[in-house]
Amino acid sequence: MRLRILEAAKEEFAAHGLAGARVDRIAAKAGANKRMLYYHVGKKDELYLTVLEGAYEKIRVEERGLDLEHLDPPEAIERLIHFTWNYFLRNPEFLALLNTENLAKARHLKRSTKVKSMHSPFVEMISTVVQRGVQSGDFVVAVDPVQLYISIAALCFFYLSNSATLSVIFGRDLLNEEARDERLDHMVALVLAALTGKSLAAFGKKKAQVLPAPVLQSQSNVKIGETGYPRPIRSS
Secondary structure, three states: OOHHHHHHHHHEEEEEHHHHHHHHHHHHHHHOOHHHHHOOOHHHHHHHHHHHHHHHHHHHHHOOOOOOOOOHEEEEHHHHHHHHHHHHOOHHHHHHHHHHHHOOOOOOOOOOHHEEEEEEEEHHHHHHHHHHHHHHHHOOOOOOOHHHHHHHHHHHHHHHOOHHHHHHOOOOOOHHHHHHHHHHHHHHHHHHHHHHHHHHHOOOOOOOOOOOOOOOOOOOEEEOOOOOOOOOOOOO
16 A cells, blocks of 8 residues: 555656645545555655655665676766666656755755665765776776766756757757667767767767867957957957
């Protein structure tokens, strides 16, 4: 019964957010009544926090199974990117829950006694991969493992959470299979290029397109601004 309640609650919170979620709908979907729901999990806020903790626990458990410690560092990072991307694709409710909690300024997550402890071993695992990469000469910089993970997650999260608006703006379907594959390839190349110091074109199935250098105007009417970019000279 508890598992059915939590699954129904995850779907309800993901679809409607915390404010829009209804306990009656959760209970009905789980085949329970409100009294049973309160007995097994607690009231709405407690139920929401339990769902949120469960969502974090699920992704952390799967990440620990990636076996990154036994892979060559570049391969380990590529596997982490692949996993993160595909996990987000397979679990859109996780992204929805994150959006809901960020809108609430992590008010509920701050009360959690579990989430922080879940993340420590994962950060240590990434740190070990980075250090091995530096020692082997594969990586040129020992980046902060937290920053590295945030960057990987952000590359995946922003694309997926904004795919509807981005598809309209750029006039392409960013969620069709070809676009998803292209995005994954780009993310792997981008991160590995940053870690190894190699060209972006050295990574990925599709080699990065090398664009021609911009044609600058003659020096007679162009100055270099403070940012390093050329700017036209205005007539006095």
